[in-house]
Amino acid sequence: MQKQIMSHKNQIALVNGILVVVGFGAHFLLHNEPLEVGAFVLASILGVLPIALQAYQALRVRVVSIDLLVTIAVIGAFAIQNFEESAVVTFLFLFGAYLEQRTLNQTRSAIKELTELAPESALLQVAEGQYEEVDVDEVDEGDVLLVKTGAKVPVDGHVLRGEGHINEASITGESLPVTKSVGSDVFAGSILENGTLEIQADKVGEDTTFGKIIELVEEAQDSKSEAERLIDRFAKYYTPIVLLLALVVWAFTRNLELAITILVLGCPGALVIGVPVSNVSGIGNGARHGILLKGSEVINRFSQVDTMVFDKTGTLTIGNPEVADWQFYGNEAEKKQVFAFLGSIEEESDHPLGKAVLNWLGNFDKVPVTETKVVKGGGVTATVAGRQIAVGNLALMAQTGLTVSKAIEKDAQNFEAKGNSLVALAVDGQLVLLLGIRDQLRPGVKGVLGQLKELGVKNLVLLSGDNQGTVTLVAEELGLTEAKGNMLPEDKANYIEQLQSQGQVVAFVGDGVNDSPSLALADIGIAMGNGTDVAIETSDVVLMNSDFARLPHALGLTKATARNMKENIGIAIGVVLVLLASLIFSNWMNMTIGMFVHEGSILVVILNGMRLLRYKVK
Known part of the structure; x- marks a missing residue:
C-alpha cells in the first residue's frame, strides 16, 4: 500500500489539485457548501497520505523532517475544520515537490547526456x-x-x-x-x-576513460561540501525546534491555527535544497565543457585560489619539443655510432625530450642496451655495446665525474639563452654531443594567464625541472610572478608547502604523471589530462582535452558557483525571516500564503542555481 501511494505521488497531486479547483468552484460559482466541504475534505485526506508516509519513514530513522511539520499542520487545520487551508497546503506541497524534482533533474542533465552517449x-x-x-x-x-x-x-x-x-x-x-x-x-x-x-x-566497461568520467561526475554531484554538511546538521536541529516552538505557542495562546501556521512558515526547504542545486549545476556545466570538478568541496577550495603554480612542459608549452640546436665534439668517424648509442637508449625512454631526440635522429642502427639506470632529475646511464654511456643534463655529467670544457660551457649558455633545454651525451667519460631542445608555448597562453589575473589570481609561479635560463625566458615572455628552474619533483612539492605556510591558497597545474606529489599536495591539483588514468585519479580538477584555455572557465565557474550558493542561503533565510515577521506584525499572513511563499522560495533557489548551467567566462 505504501509503495503504491509513493509511486503515484504525482497522480495524487493532480487529483488533489482538481479537487481543490472543484471546491473553490462550488464556493464561488455554485454556492454549494456540501460539495465545497466534500471536495476540500477529500483533497486534504488524499493529499496528506504521501506527505505523512514520508514523515513516518523519516521518523523511523530518527529524523524530524519537513514532511512531519506539514503533516501536523494539515491535521491541525483539519481538526479546526479549516478544510480549505488543509487542502490547499497539501496541494502546494505536493506540486512544489513535483516541480522541485523536475527542475533538479534538469540540473543533472550532464549525467543524463553522458549516460545516453554510453555505447x-x-x-x-x-x-x-x-x-x-x-x-x-x-x-x-x-x-x-x-x-x-x-x-x-x-571500448x-x-x-x-x-x-x-x-x-x-x-x-x-x-x-x-x-x-x-x-x-x-x-x-x-x-x-x-x-x-x-x-x-x-x-x-572495457567501467575501466574505460568514458566509464570513469561518468563515475567521477556522478560521485561529484552526489558529494557534499562542508557548507552542505553544516546545513544538514542545522536542519536536523532546526526542524524539531520549529515543532517545539509551535507547541509552546499553542500551550500559551491556545490558538491552534497560529501554531500550525508557524509550522508551515518555519519549513527550511529552500535552505536545504539551495546549496546542493548550486553545486550540481556547477559540476554539470563543467562536465559539458570538458572540465571535471571532483565534488562540492573542490569547488569551494578552487574558488578561493590566489596562487597558481605551473609545470612547463605540456602545460604552458605544447609538450611536443624539437631539437633546435646541436653540436658534436667527438671523432667524426664515430658520429654514426654515437647516434646509434643515443637512439638505442632513448628508445627505452618515455620522456618528451627522448621522443624529440628520436624524431631528430630518424633512422639509426640499434645496438643492445644493458645495465640501464635512471638518475632522478638527471637522465640515464647505461652500457651500450660495452661502452659506458650517460645521457641527460649537465648536472648528470657532473655527477659522473665528467669535466666540461670552457668551449662546451659557452655553447651550453648560448643554447640556454635561446630557451633550449639541454641534453648531453657522454661516451666513456667524454662529452661528445650537446643538444638544444625547444618546446613551443601554447597558442594564446599569455591571454589565458591575463584572464586568471582578472579572476583574482595574484601570483603566477612557474616551477620546472628545466634549466633556469629557459625557465626565466618563458617567465619573462608570459609575465609570470616567479620562476624556478632545475627543480626535482620533491623540490616542487617543498616549494608548494612553503607557499601554503605563507597563507596562500595554491593550485598546481601539471600533466598528472611526473608531478603527482605536487598535484596531491596543492590545495587544488589541476591536470592537463587528455583523458589519461593517472590525471583522472591524482587531481582535483581535470581539463580533459588538455586545453589550457579552459582554465579561466574552470576558475570562473567555481567562483560563480560559490557566489550562487551564498545567494541561495541568503534567499532561504531571508524568506523565513520575512514570513515570521509578517506573522508577528501583520494580520494577513496565514497557512496557505505561508506554504505558497515557502514553495515559491524553493523554486527561486533552484532556478537561481540552474543559471550556472549557462555560465560562460567573460
Missing part, C-alpha cells in the same frame, strides 16, 4: 572477416571490433586497420573531429563521423 552494443570479430553484434558487456580486453561510420566506439582501444574522423566531445568537450589511423588510441563513447575502423579493445 550499448559492439561488432565483435568472431572469425576472420566476420563480425557479430553483441552487447558491449560481452566484449573482453584483446577482442577485435569493427566500428562503422556514425557508430559509437564501444578504449587502438586502431588496427582503417582511417577516419572521430568526434571525442564526450571525452574532451571538444567538438572538432580528430583524425585516427593505424596505431591511434580511441575512446569509448566517441563517435566515428566517417570511415571504418578495426580496433583492438584495451579497456
Whole structure:
C-alpha cells in the first residue's frame, strides 16, 4: 500500500489539485457548501497520505523532517475544520515537490547526456572477416571490433586497420573531429563521423576513460561540501525546534491555527535544497565543457585560489619539443655510432625530450642496451655495446665525474639563452654531443594567464625541472610572478608547502604523471589530462582535452558557483525571516500564503542555481 501511494505521488497531486479547483468552484460559482466541504475534505485526506508516509519513514530513522511539520499542520487545520487551508497546503506541497524534482533533474542533465552517449552494443570479430553484434558487456580486453561510420566506439582501444574522423566531445568537450589511423588510441563513447575502423579493445566497461568520467561526475554531484554538511546538521536541529516552538505557542495562546501556521512558515526547504542545486549545476556545466570538478568541496577550495603554480612542459608549452640546436665534439668517424648509442637508449625512454631526440635522429642502427639506470632529475646511464654511456643534463655529467670544457660551457649558455633545454651525451667519460631542445608555448597562453589575473589570481609561479635560463625566458615572455628552474619533483612539492605556510591558497597545474606529489599536495591539483588514468585519479580538477584555455572557465565557474550558493542561503533565510515577521506584525499572513511563499522560495533557489548551467567566462 505504501509503495503504491509513493509511486503515484504525482497522480495524487493532480487529483488533489482538481479537487481543490472543484471546491473553490462550488464556493464561488455554485454556492454549494456540501460539495465545497466534500471536495476540500477529500483533497486534504488524499493529499496528506504521501506527505505523512514520508514523515513516518523519516521518523523511523530518527529524523524530524519537513514532511512531519506539514503533516501536523494539515491535521491541525483539519481538526479546526479549516478544510480549505488543509487542502490547499497539501496541494502546494505536493506540486512544489513535483516541480522541485523536475527542475533538479534538469540540473543533472550532464549525467543524463553522458549516460545516453554510453555505447550499448559492439561488432565483435568472431572469425576472420566476420563480425557479430553483441552487447558491449560481452566484449573482453584483446577482442577485435569493427566500428562503422556514425557508430559509437564501444571500448578504449587502438586502431588496427582503417582511417577516419572521430568526434571525442564526450571525452574532451571538444567538438572538432580528430583524425585516427593505424596505431591511434580511441575512446569509448566517441563517435566515428566517417570511415571504418578495426580496433583492438584495451579497456572495457567501467575501466574505460568514458566509464570513469561518468563515475567521477556522478560521485561529484552526489558529494557534499562542508557548507552542505553544516546545513544538514542545522536542519536536523532546526526542524524539531520549529515543532517545539509551535507547541509552546499553542500551550500559551491556545490558538491552534497560529501554531500550525508557524509550522508551515518555519519549513527550511529552500535552505536545504539551495546549496546542493548550486553545486550540481556547477559540476554539470563543467562536465559539458570538458572540465571535471571532483565534488562540492573542490569547488569551494578552487574558488578561493590566489596562487597558481605551473609545470612547463605540456602545460604552458605544447609538450611536443624539437631539437633546435646541436653540436658534436667527438671523432667524426664515430658520429654514426654515437647516434646509434643515443637512439638505442632513448628508445627505452618515455620522456618528451627522448621522443624529440628520436624524431631528430630518424633512422639509426640499434645496438643492445644493458645495465640501464635512471638518475632522478638527471637522465640515464647505461652500457651500450660495452661502452659506458650517460645521457641527460649537465648536472648528470657532473655527477659522473665528467669535466666540461670552457668551449662546451659557452655553447651550453648560448643554447640556454635561446630557451633550449639541454641534453648531453657522454661516451666513456667524454662529452661528445650537446643538444638544444625547444618546446613551443601554447597558442594564446599569455591571454589565458591575463584572464586568471582578472579572476583574482595574484601570483603566477612557474616551477620546472628545466634549466633556469629557459625557465626565466618563458617567465619573462608570459609575465609570470616567479620562476624556478632545475627543480626535482620533491623540490616542487617543498616549494608548494612553503607557499601554503605563507597563507596562500595554491593550485598546481601539471600533466598528472611526473608531478603527482605536487598535484596531491596543492590545495587544488589541476591536470592537463587528455583523458589519461593517472590525471583522472591524482587531481582535483581535470581539463580533459588538455586545453589550457579552459582554465579561466574552470576558475570562473567555481567562483560563480560559490557566489550562487551564498545567494541561495541568503534567499532561504531571508524568506523565513520575512514570513515570521509578517506573522508577528501583520494580520494577513496565514497557512496557505505561508506554504505558497515557502514553495515559491524553493523554486527561486533552484532556478537561481540552474543559471550556472549557462555560465560562460567573460
